[in-house]
Amino acid sequence: MFEHNKTAIALLAAALPLALLAALLSGPVSIDFTAALREGWRGDSSDAVILWQLRLPRALLAILVGAALGMGGAAMQGLLRNPLAEPALLGVSSGAALAAILLLYYGLAWHSGWWLPLLSIAGAFIAVLSVWLLAGRGASASRLVLAGVAINAFLSALMALALNYAPSMFAMQEIVFWLLGSLANRGWDQLLLALPFILAGAVLLFGCRQYLRALTLGEASAASLGFSGRRYPLGVLLGIAAAVGAAVAVTGTIGFIGLVVPHLVRPLVRQDPARVLWASALCGALLLLLADILVLNFVGAQELRIGAVTAFIGAPFFFWLIVSARRGGLQ
Amino acid sequence: MPPERARRSGPRRPAPAIGFSVVFVLAIAIQLFCLPALAAQRIASLNVCLDQLLLDWVDHRRIVSVTWLSANPHYRRAPLPEHVTLNRGHAEELLGLRPDLVLAGQYGANRASTRLRELGVRVVTIPDAYNLAQLQQQLRALGEELGLGRELNHQARRFEQLVRQPPAEQPLTAMILSANNLTYGGGMLEHELLELAGFRNLAAEGGQRLQRVMLEQVIAAEPQLLVLYGGEQAFALAHLAARHPVIRRYVDSGRVFILPPELGFCPALVAADVLEALQKKRESLVRTQ
Numbered sequence: 293m294f295e296h297n298k299t300a301i302a303l304l305a306a307a308l309p310l311a312l313l314a315a316l317l318s319g320p321v322s323i324d325f326t327a328a329l330r331e332g333w334r335g336d337s338s339d340a341v342i343l344w345q346l347r348l349p350r351a352l353l354a355i356l357v358g359a360a361l362g363m364g365g366a367a368m369q370g371l372l373r374n375p376l377a378e379p380a381l382l383g384v385s386s387g388a389a390l391a392a393i394l395l396l397y398y399g400l401a402w403h404s405g406w407w408l409p410l411l412s413i414a415g416a417f418i419a420v421l422s423v424w425l426l427a428g429r430g431a432s433a434s435r436l437v438l439a440g441v442a443i444n445a446f447l448s449a450l451m452a453l454a455l456n457y458a459p460s461m462f463a464m465q466e467i468v469f470w471l472l473g474s475l476a477n478r479g480w481d482q483l484l485l486a487l488p489f490i491l492a493g494a495v496l497l498f499g500c501r502q503y504l505r506a507l508t509l510g511e512a513s514a515a516s517l518g519f520s521g522r523r524y525p526l527g528v529l530l531g532i533a534a535a536v537g538a539a540v541a542v543t544g545t546i547g548f549i550g551l552v553v554p555h556l557v558r559p560l561v562r563q564d565p566a567r568v569l570w571a572s573a574l575c576g577a578l579l580l581l582l583a584d585i586l587v588l589n590f591v592g593a594q595e596l597r598i599g600a601v602t603a604f605i606g607a608p609f610f611f612w613l614i615v616s617a618r619r620g621g622l623q
Numbered sequence: 624m625p626p627e628r629a630r631r632s633g634p635r636r637p638a639p640a641i642g643f644s645v646v647f648v649l650a651i652a653i654q655l656f657c658l659p660a661l662a663a664q665r666i667a668s669l670n671v672c673l674d675q676l677l678l679d680w681v682d683h684r685r686i687v688s689v690t691w692l693s694a695n696p697h698y699r700r701a702p703l704p705e706h707v708t709l710n711r712g713h714a715e716e717l718l719g720l721r722p723d724l725v726l727a728g729q730y731g732a733n734r735a736s737t738r739l740r741e742l743g744v745r746v747v748t749i750p751d752a753y754n755l756a757q758l759q760q761q762l763r764a765l766g767e768e769l770g771l772g773r774e775l776n777h778q779a780r781r782f783e784q785l786v787r788q789p790p791a792e793q794p795l796t797a798m799i800l801s802a803n804n805l806t807y808g809g810g811m812l813e814h815e816l817l818e819l820a821g822f823r824n825l826a827a828e829g830g831q832r833l834q835r836v837m838l839e840q841v842i843a844a845e846p847q848l849l850v851l852y853g854g855e856q857a858f859a860l861a862h863l864a865a866r867h868p869v870i871r872r873y874v875d876s877g878r879v880f881i882l883p884p885e886l887g888f889c890p891a892l893v894a895a896d897v898l899e900a901l902q903k904k905r906e907s908l909v910r911t912q
Contacts, residue, residue: 321843342839345869469860477804477838477863544860 362576365550383419391415416537472597473546493535548606663724670728672889791821820901
């Protein structure tokens with residue numbers, strides 16, 4: 293059985309470069325792929341520009357953001373020991389989106405370098421810390437979720453308010469774009485902005501992997517194994533805030549990846565919460581890339597927002613999850 | 624409507640030839656001299672474009688109210704006199720001002736227009752302009768309502784002269800990239816201005832009036848001139864495409880033309896200027912080739 297699971301993970305890993313290739317070949321324009329590839333990074337022909345400056349950063353951003361969301365979802369579900377948890381539940385996405393909106397519409401311009409991801413991540417951190425403080429010392433997972441829902445609702449209201457009074461006349465319509473997420477028109481600059489923060493988040497979560505393992509035995513058992521105190525849960529939350537906050541800063545909020553992916557891969561890693569982090573990152577990257585290929589090939593220039601596509605995939609899975617739980621199939 | 628009033632004041636029974644001539648001369652005189660006097664003296668507007676046209680072309684003493692949007696720097700193109708009241712498109716705001724003419728756009732403030740009409744206020748709908756024919760129609764409708772003021776007359780004549788110019792023999796290719804990746808195809812004003820200025824709009828080949836275009840389609844089409852919509856300096860996701868690094872090579876080589884934002888919400892203000900500027904841009908591109 294375990295061998296089968298290893299094969300499945302290996303297949304997922306092998307599928308990623310293939311999906312990347314498919315993404316590079318997808319688009320409304322038919323390009324001479326090999327010629328564009330040969331021309332290289334600095335190629336001046338339209339095919340080379342399309343390949344290197346438009347398709348490649350978009351596909352890599354899909355991989356990066358999908359990995360951050362998948363990993364964030366797995367960590368959140370491990371921390372809260374709740375199969376329905378995802379980063380957005382604790383206000384991570386809303387905090388990042390609110391900070392981005394405040395920055396972009398009221399303050400510095402898009403080209404303000406590091407300010408955008410930094411403040412988005414700060415927004416995600418503030419949201420998570422607010423949840424943490426609201427839930428109180430030694431809060432149970434259910435109280436954390438409840439505090440998350442409250443903070444999330446408040447942040448959503450603030451976002452609507454901020455956009456309502458934004459100097460841009462189109463800000464109100466753009467809330468929809470933020471809330472559905474998009475990879476369209478993103479380039480290398482956005483990719484490079486998000487990369488270090490997502491990597492930092494991944495490192496933080498890697499540092500907390502043993503804590504997530506111990507937590508499966510319950511909070512008391514985890515404490516008896518040496519994982520007492522606030523350091524570990526806070527580390528997980530900060531890791532999630534860094535990775536997901538950076539992802540939201542450049543693509544907007546893309547839902548359901550963080551919810552669905554950990555469930556898909558958990559059987560493949562024998563329910564190990566540490567391994568599920570990396571498997572979720574891999575599967576999240578693949579899923580978002582495939583969703584983007586779907587958007588590019590079947591929706592075209594109309595550009596159905598990628599969040600809508602992931603919701604189309606995620607919502608039926610959500611139904612299945614509820615039905616499974618009802619039958620007692622979900623532990 | 625002033626011309627109708629002029630007709631109504633004419634004789635109803637057949638008159639002798641000399642009498643007819645006198646009536647004809649009188650009618651012309653009324654058209655030329657008396658129209659502004661007969662025209663409305665307390666004008667209100669329920670449309671941001673009509674606000675700007677009124678403020679730009681009509682004696683400010685005749686204006687009693689414009690929309691609140693005209694106080695917004697994004698839309699304001701003419702100084703806003705102190706006595707002019709800002710309205711938010713509610714009938715009751717205008718009733719108190721006792722306007723003798725309310726100008727409304729084709730879309731928007733429909734309820735207020737209907738309510739005002741029901742209450743006996745004269746409301747005239749001025750058609751919106753999405754192409755040249757509609758623009759000329761809009762100018763005519765305004766001229767009939769407001770009296771052909773000097774500025775309005777000048778604009779109408781200038782525009783007709785520009786439109787009559789022969790098309791360029793070897794058009795250059797162009798493409799418009801607007802907010803939310805929109806481009807303008809055949810039948811749209813932006814397309815017609817490009818064609819009149821001697822460009823071939825590549826988006827017109829798609830057959831649709833307004834269509835979405837992905838950045839890679841713009842790059843693959845390789846237009847000789849990339850036309851962007853300007854104005855909105857504040858950040859918006861809608862403008863991400865125009866800020867993408869691949870557009871820089873167009874900017875760096877001077878192959879970009881920025882359309883003024885007025886062309887989007889009130890083309891009558893700037894269409895003639897845009898046409899002239901596009902013609903000059905074409906000349907400079909031809910010189911550098």
